[in-house]
Amino acid sequence: MVGREDSPEPGGQAPAGQPGDHHRVERTRTSTLWTSVVVAAIVLLLLLIFILQNQQDVDISYFGASGSLPLGVALLFSAVGGALLVVLLGTARILQLRHVARRHRRRDRAAAVTPASDPPAAVTPASDPPASGPPAASGPSSAPPPPGS
DSSP states (O other), rough: OOOOOOSSSTTOOTTTTTTTGOHHHHHHHHHHHHHHHHHOOOOHHHHHHEEEEOOOEEEEETTEEEEEEHHHHHHHHHHHHHHHHHHHHHHHHHHHHHHHHHHHHHHHHHHSOOOOOOOOOHHHHHHHHOOSSSOOOOOOOSSSSTTTT
């Protein structure tokens, strides 16, 4: 159970209207952006340290092109290439989902525009044969006579 030490309830949240409730700061887009920038700066610093500590040259061959790069830079290029591949596949999936959602929205709009006054025709199951003879009368007279009459 995670809670604040100064909270009056064991759940960790002060009930509405309690003193101190108005001092709570809500999360904003700016605070989320600031947190993201700090995390990105830390990751870039760690990446820079990694590259600077791995300066030995390695031979790279790719589709007939060859050359020599520091190991850290070569690994950075491969990580960026992998990230771009993930972004490409993710973008394709997002576009696919948007297309499906657009198609469903169009169907929903078309269904909402269709007049609701025309009820759909009743569909009889294929296993039931059509009734033959005159239609049965409704009401108490249509019941079969009791046995023994």
